Amino acid sequence: MQERYFYHCFPRRGGELPQAIEKGCQILTTIRDLGLVLMPEIIEWNQPSADGAPPRVFPVLQKRVCFTELNSDELPQHTEKFGQFALEFDTNTLRSLGAIPVFYIPQPTAKGDDGNALGVALLGIAMDANAIIQRLAYLD
Amino acid sequence: MATILILDDRQINREFLVTLLGYAGYHMLECADGAAALELTRAKRPDLIICDMVMPTMDGLEFAKALRGDKSIAHIPIIIYTAAFRTGEANALARSCGIAEVLTKPTEPEVILSTVSKVLGSAVGAPAPALVRDSVSRLLKRELANASTGRFR
Numbered sequence: 279m280q281e282r283y284f285y286h287c288f289p290r291r292g293g294e295l296p297q298a299i300e301k302g303c304q305i306l307t308t309i310r311d312l313g314l315v316l317m318p319e320i321i322e323w324n325q326p327s328a329d330g331a332p333p334r335v336f337p338v339l340q341k342r343v344c345f346t347e348l349n350s351d352e353l354p355q356h357t358e359k360f361g362q363f364a365l366e367f368d369t370n371t372l373r374s375l376g377a378i379p380v381f382y383i384p385q386p387t388a389k390g391d392d393g394n395a396l397g398v399a400l401l402g403i404a405m406d407a408n409a410i411i412q413r414l415a416y417l418d
Numbered sequence: 419m420a421t422i423l424i425l426d427d428r429q430i431n432r433e434f435l436v437t438l439l440g441y442a443g444y445h446m447l448e449c450a451d452g453a454a455a456l457e458l459t460r461a462k463r464p465d466l467i468i469c470d471m472v473m474p475t476m477d478g479l480e481f482a483k484a485l486r487g488d489k490s491i492a493h494i495p496i497i498i499y500t501a502a503f504r505t506g507e508a509n510a511l512a513r514s515c516g517i518a519e520v521l522t523k524p525t526e527p528e529v530i531l532s533t534v535s536k537v538l539g540s541a542v543g544a545p546a547p548a549l550v551r552d553s554v555s556r557l558l559k560r561e562l563a564n565a566s567t568g569r570f571r
Contacts, residue, residue, distance in 0.1 A: 301526075301528070303530040304526075304529075304532070305528055307528070308527070308528050308531060311442075312441045312531075313441075315441045317438075317527055318434045318437040318438055318527075320430055320431070320432075320434055320524070321432075330532060337428075337430045338430075339430055339433050339434055339437070341437065
């Protein structure tokens with residue numbers, strides 16, 4: 279059985295090859311200078327309402343770095359989608375540093391009348407709870 | 419390390435830039451409105467201001483004009499970070515107020531970092547002291563060192 283590693287591949291949205299190489303080199307330079315950071319990204323969520331009112335829109339600042347567990351034979355296919363630059367890490371090392379399995383939250387449909395809206399509803403509640411805790415901490 | 423003031427009425431936009439540029443070791447200040455940002459600029463003298471264009475009470479244009487009108491802080495470079503549909507206006511502002519650069523939301527993090535570095539005329543600084551990030555950074559350096567011995571894939 280082949281040994282498996284965690285791979286960090288980039289650039290995912292690199293475009294055509296010359297642009298992808300340039301962008302990949304830019305990212306590699308950033309990694310060289312700053313380390314492999316939890317890169318921030320603003321994700322805007324839409325929570326549909328049950329009564330047809332406009333959805334509640336709330337942005338979330340997501341900070342993450344992504345790795346995929348693969349063996350080296352699986353890497354070429356993976357890089358076709360996620361970028362031709364690949365950094366390999368020992369799985370146990372990354373796990374000891376706090377890498378955890380990804381938790382996907384399904385995007386609700388436009389109507390929001392199916393189970394897919396549950397995830398964003400829970401996320402909204404978590405955001406509200408976080409806001410309350412932050413305000414309490416501020417008062418304290 | 420340089421000090422950067424983020425002026426944006428949306429907290430999450432400020433949080434994004436404070437997080438990203440904080441990784442580069444910059445000292446970060448933030449403000450939600452132009453009047454407070456002018457006061458903070460006079461008090462703290464940041465090396466760079468990153469400013470949104472569309473804000474209530476004082477927009478990016480008014481802020482830039484006010485800044486340029488105060489001799490004690492007029493020299494501070496400004497980067498406009500604005501939504502795509504405002505690019506034309508932002509470029510016009512840049513020409514009229516000596517704006518260093520205009521970045522369009524969303525911009526890739528690498529572009530933001532390199533633009534800030536270019537405007538400040540300095541290399542990207544040392545990483546912030548976060549345990550996980552430092553550890554991963556050390557791991558990455560080791561892996562890069564292994565490249566010369568053929569272990570790198």
